[in-house]
Amino acid sequence: MTDSQPDLRERTRRAVQKEIAEAAHALFVERGYEETTVGDIAAAVGMSQRSVFRYFPTKEDLIVGKFDLVADDMLRVLRERPAGEPVWESMRRTFDLLVPYVDAPGRRQVAEPMQRIVFSTPTLLAGYLQKLQLLQDAADTALRERAAAAGAPYRAGDPTPRAIIGAAFACLLAAQHAWLADGAEGTFAAAIDRAMTTVTPVTDMR
Amino acid sequence: MTDSQPDLRERTRRAVQKEIAEAAHALFVERGYEETTVGDIAAAVGMSQRSVFRYFPTKEDLIVGKFDLVADDMLRVLRERPAGEPVWESMRRTFDLLVPYVDAPGRRQVAEPMQRIVFSTPTLLAGYLQKLQLLQDAADTALRERAAAAGAPYRAGDPTPRAIIGAAFACLLAAQHAWLADGAEGTFAAAIDRAMTTVTPVTDMR
DNA sequence: GTCGAACTTGACATCGACTGACAAGTTCGA
């Protein structure tokens, strides 16, 4: 058993948060993201606009907010990968954490429209890309530490780790595009595998 | 001779635009991007806030606006690359268009602080990444057309072109980071070359 | 049970980016 009762307050907070997010998603799908006002969302759940911002720091977070938590987990997974493992493989295993959010039973119905909204709304796409970039920054630090600990540190101005990490994330994005282009048939995991075999690091170990 | 006098109105417009941008840059460097109001910029050049928005659609464009024009040129260069050329090489040659903006004599003094501002300001970074993404979308289309014209089209759901293009842009970003991390010593062109040798497409021709 | 601290909420005000509308002035060519 994990933490069963993480405080009543926290539980109701999560519940309200979920309610807001779901109302927002419904409106976004119905009218579009830009066309939906935070006031509209507030009205839909019967609270003030001010209160919506008490649960979500920005309107963007109503859609891409949960990603921050996943990103933390991904970073943890990456750090726990064995030091001798090829970087490309470490990245692939890190992306595994994303898979259940899409491939788990019943998940596709939610994930597909969300991804379509993100990729078709400029400001949301920008926000998403920025979050990916932050994660890449952290991954870069992690891999440099790992290399240093293994006695083969990268020079500060060596583009290698960032380039490899960036290429891996580019494959992730290509996988998302391909998955959507194919009408979300097949598993997301397979899409990632396919994308990550089209590109490869030149020397993948340290 | 190119177009020597593209209309007086257009010339003065460009001049005013440049004046606004330079005033903005000065303020951004001095106080930071978020801390500078569009009203401040307007006051600095002695016009109304409304008029600044007549020359630049958004505050972001005061910094990353010129990139749109360069992106058009890059796309044109990419399309003019020979059909049989390896994609990775085509991308590298496309990036050549960026080089003079940084490596040309006297350019570094301007380019370096700008890049630092972009990479350290979340909203600017997001905007920049989104513009790169748009360019990648267009490049994806271009390369698919090129492959189709050569009699070896990609399947709609094939992640290959996007993955390779994305990897190339990841190297570009890694090059920028590395260049900045090294204090902008050396040429940007060399930084790109270094980054683009760390990763490579698996099969690079169609 | 009760009381006070901690938390939550709505209401109001403000800021900054941005947009529409209008009126006044400037420029340019027929």
Added chain:
DNA sequence: TCGAACTTGTCAGTCGATGTCAAGTTCGAC
């Protein structure tokens, strides 16, 4: 020189986001 086209400032308004304050509401110590 006259009128169309363009530019500008001003004003008002929208929307996302933040600070403040005065109600409640909840929760634990007593």
